[in-house]
Amino acid sequence: DGGITQSPKYLFRKEGQNVTLSCEQNLNHDAMYWYRQDPGQGLRLIYYSQIVNDFQKGDIAEGYSVSREKKESFPLTVTSAQKNPTAFYLCASSSREGLETQYFGPGTRLLVL
Amino acid sequence: GESVGLHLPTLSVQEGDNSIINCAYSNSASDYFIWYKQESGKGPQFIIDIRSNMDKRQGQRVTVLLNKTVKHLSLQIAATQPGDSAVYFCAEKSDSWGKLQFGAGTQVVVTP
Numbered sequence: 001d002g003g004i005t006q007s008p009k010y011l012f013r014k015e016g017q018n019v020t021l022s023c024e025q026n027l028n029h030d031a032m033y034w035y036r037q038d039p040g041q042g043l044r045l046i047y048y049s050q051i052v053n054d055f056q057k058g059d060i061a062e063g064y065s066v067s068r069e070k071k072e073s074f075p076l077t078v079t080s081a082q083k084n085p086t087a088f089y090l091c092a093s094s095s096r097e098g099l100e101t102q103y104f105g106p107g108t109r110l111l112v113l
Numbered sequence: 114g115e116s117v118g119l120h121l122p123t124l125s126v127q128e129g130d131n132s133i134i135n136c137a138y139s140n141s142a143s144d145y146f147i148w149y150k151q152e153s154g155k156g157p158q159f160i161i162d163i164r165s166n167m168d169k170r171q172g173q174r175v176t177v178l179l180n181k182t183v184k185h186l187s188l189q190i191a192a193t194q195p196g197d198s199a200v201y202f203c204a205e206k207s208d209s210w211g212k213l214q215f216g217a218g219t220q221v222v223v224t225p
Binding site: 004006031040041042043044045048050090094100101102103104105106107109 | 121145147149154155156157158159162202206210211212213215216217218
């Protein structure tokens with residue numbers, strides 16, 4: 001069953017805590033992306049990676065970090081520096097040939113305790 | 114602080130009618146556009162795409178129209194069904210490597 005998986009579905013963060021959101025894909029896609037979605041708003045790009053061991057900041061990278069050690073995996077860490085982390089986080093991937101067409105995972109909802 | 118969530122534009126459609134969802138894009142150099150459907154609590158789902166060298170593209174029950182003169186994109190859904198109730202986003206490719214710029218979305222509500 002091919003696709004993009006994200007875990008957990010819900011995540012709770014305490015003040016001052018770093019949390020990591022998982023994103024895995026078995027589509028053999030080269031590029032992966034992280035977006036943040038706030039209620040009633042469009043998606044905003046946090047980080048993207050076009051190839052293993054390389055990644056670039058998106059429009060709202062402050063307070064977030066990523067790694068891309070494997071092609072299949074692109075975890076996102078929400079650090080304590082991100083002062084308003086409550087949002088729906090979406091991971092996406094795309095192939096080298098169809099770079100523009102991004103396919104999304106089911107999302108992780110992050111809430112602050 | 115960050116702005117409070119906005120109310121999305123809402124399109125209310127009777128089951129069986131056709132829906133038209135509109136999107137204005139910002140970059141006249143954009144050469145690729147996508148429509149996504151997002152159901153509540155789920156990730157966006159690809160519906161249909163179109164390149165700037167085309168004016169119209171059809172899929173199963175959906176048609177996308179592109180008017181580059183006025184930078185306008187529309188998605189038409191034929192014979193709208195209850196399962197079509199969702200938020201619909203348009204996205205434009207704004208960069209050479211494939212970066213997408215997303216609109217805020219339109220909430221479609223299908224009534225019986």
